Amino acid sequence: MMWSLLFMSLISLMLIPENRTWLDSLIYCRDHNMDLAYIHDNETQVWAELELQNSTSPFVWLGLHYTCTLGFWFWVGGHPLQYKNWDPNEKGANECDMSVAINKDNQYWYSKPDNETFNFMCII
Incomplete structure (x- = not known):
């Protein structure tokens, strides 16, 4: 009994295999009582990687967004943004109207223009 408890997780991510802009993805998740996924540690990253396997787009939107006003x-x-998994050559472009999408093939994070359309991941 104790052994099985070690592998239980409270992380519940759901891939939505529809291509939408970042804002439309956020609205979809919230309209369905969820939010765009956040990744706060390596365990959540691993769960996200499992969900990515069913993606029909090369990238999948996450709930990480850049604010120009506050920088x-x-x-x-x-x-809070504590855990990061940027592509080593990326590091997150600090530009307006950018959000983060995770790459289906290498699982790194990339900053992408909000108006691009990808599948997206909600957290329940």
């Missing part, structure tokens, strides 16, 4: 990246759910 930093933030998770839409209000969670």
